[in-house]
Every structure is written in structure tokens, then in C-alpha cells.
Amino acid sequence: MEVSFNLSPRQLWQPHLAERVLEVLEGSSIPPETVIVEITESTAMTDPDRTKRILGELHMRGLRIALDDFGTGHSSLGRLKHLPVDMLKVDRSFIHDLSVSEDAASMVRAIVQLAHSMGMQAIAEGIETAEQHRFLVEQGCGLGQGFLFARPMPGNDIAARFLSEESGTAAAR
Numbered sequence: 001m002e003v004s005f006n007l008s009p010r011q012l013w014q015p016h017l018a019e020r021v022l023e024v025l026e027g028s029s030i031p032p033e034t035v036i037v038e039i040t041e042s043t044a045m046t047d048p049d050r051t052k053r054i055l056g057e058l059h060m061r062g063l064r065i066a067l068d069d070f071g072t073g074h075s076s077l078g079r080l081k082h083l084p085v086d087m088l089k090v091d092r093s094f095i096h097d098l099s100v101s102e103d104a105a106s107m108v109r110a111i112v113q114l115a116h117s118m119g120m121q122a123i124a125e126g127i128e129t130a131e132q133h134r135f136l137v138e139q140g141c142g143l144g145q146g147f148l149f150a151r152p153m154p155g156n157d158i159a160a161r162f163l164s165e166e167s168g169t170a171a172a173r
Helices: 017-028 048-060 092-096 102-117 131-136 155-166
Strands: 002-005 035-040 062-071 087-090 121-126
Touching: 017 048, 035 048, 048 062, 048 131, 087 102, 092 102, 102 131
Parallel strands: 002 035, 035 062, 062 087, 087 121
Antiparallel strands: none
16 A cells, blocks of 8 residues: 655755654654655745755655646756656646546646656546546556545545455445
8 A cells, every 4th residue: 555645845845854754654664665755846846956855865765756736837847857756646627627628638648648758657636537537547547536536535534445445345435
């Protein structure tokens, strides 16, 4: 099982961030390679050199990095290639408009292709319909999140849901 968390802009600038994150992981016995740190594209590009250093520390220690809300910020592709990013998350605004906008479909195709060509995984946010999911899978985007899969739920319910699914009994949605 993997776990991910969003790193806020304020958290990104805290001193000794990598050490603090690793201390928490060690105390909880969570292997770093099962943790995905999500940072928004706009936050990453606020100070790209500092971001590269901090994310590099986390990545070097085994954590994976996801660039969240990709396609909505002001990233430079030249800078993107130097960040230790494992995943690009296609913003929900593109997914939402798939059925009504060929431009949105073209953007999604381009982001998925960009991720793959750079050796990254593409993850789609905000999947609400089977048609959206089907389109994404056809484009090679096999990872996603959204209401199609689950509604927001309390943290305690998440573990119970997935443990029951692993044991073969479907959890109520």
C-alpha cells in the first residue's frame, strides 16, 4: 500500500524538512519507498532551485515525488527536466472538460505523453465517469483518483475499506 501527502508552500520552506519527514516515517515504520510527496506545480516553480534541492533530498532518501495540478501553473519544461519528479498529476479541470472540449482531450494526451517520455507516471485527478476513465486508460494513464473510485471519507475508514477489499470482501461505498 502507498500513502501520499501534499506538501504546502509553507512546509516546503521549513528548515530541515527532509530530516523531519524521515523522522516521522521512522517513528511510524512506514518504508520511504511507499510514500509519495505531492507538491503543486506553482509551488515548485516559486523558487525552482530551492525546490530542486529539497525534493532531491527527499527523493534521494527513497520518497517519490508527484507534481500536482500539472498544466495549470507556470512551469518551465527546461526546469521540469531537472526536478526529481516521478509522477505528473493531470489537473482535474482537464479531466472535467474531456467530454466537451477537444482542447482538453489534446492537453491530457500531451501531458500523459510528456510524463511517459520523461520516464514518469501520469496520474489523473478528478475522474468522475467511466467515460473519462476509459479515455485515460486508452491514452496510457492507468493511475487516477476521483469520485468514480471513492468519495471523501474519514481517515479511519480508508484503512478499513482497503483491508476489507484485500481480504476479498467489498467495502460499502
